[in-house]
Amino acid sequence: MAEDLPPPPPQAKSGVRCASCGFDLVGVALGQRCPECGTPVMQFAANSQTSGKAVTSLVLGIVGLATCFSYGVIGMPCAILAIIFARKAELQVQAGLAPVTSLGLAKGGRICGWIGVALNAIGLLVAFGYIFVIVMSLI
Ligand SMILES: [Zn+2]
Numbered sequence: 001m002a003e004d005l006p007p008p009p010p011q012a013k014s015g016v017r018c019a020s021c022g023f024d025l026v027g028v029a030l031g032q033r034c035p036e037c038g039t040p041v042m043q044f045a046a047n048s049q050t051s052g053k054a055v056t057s058l059v060l061g062i063v064g065l066a067t068c069f070s071y072g073v074i075g076m077p078c079a080i081l082a083i084i085f086a087r088k089a090e091l092q093v094q095a096g097l098a099p100v101t102s103l104g105l106a107k108g109g110r111i112c113g114w115i116g117v118a119l120n121a122i123g124l125l126v127a128f129g130y131i132f133v134i135v136m137s138l139i
Pocket residue numbers: 018019020021022023034035036037038039
């Protein structure tokens with residue numbers, strides 16, 4: 001009969017906070033209540049704030065674009081992280097840990113991230129080209 005049991009509900013990760021009291025709900029499963037104030041975690045999920053990962057993704061994506069003239073040294077890591085954080089934000093939404101509105105931010109972060117990767121790749125090629133020319137002139 002054990003195989004008829006539904007899978008255990010996902011547990012909140014660290015940083016997921018109760019909407020009522022701000023208590024860190026790490027390890028609390030969806031459907032359970034906040035151990036601090038008793039607010040149901042399902043209700044918390046529906047009312048939770050915009051995914052921090054989605055905001056981080058968009059900010060990193062914009063930074064990655066804005067710094068693409070730094071020969072990719074700063075912009076490339078930011079752009080790659082923007083894509084990673086966009087994916088994490090989507091997983092948060094799918095798990096019910098962030099509102100669906102976070103998807104727009106995550107999408108913007110991913111788009112900026114991919115454009116940033118492309119532009120910074122060009123920047124890195126230019127940088128390597130300069131280094132190559134300098135090295136060749138020294139030989
Ligand atoms: Zn609480």
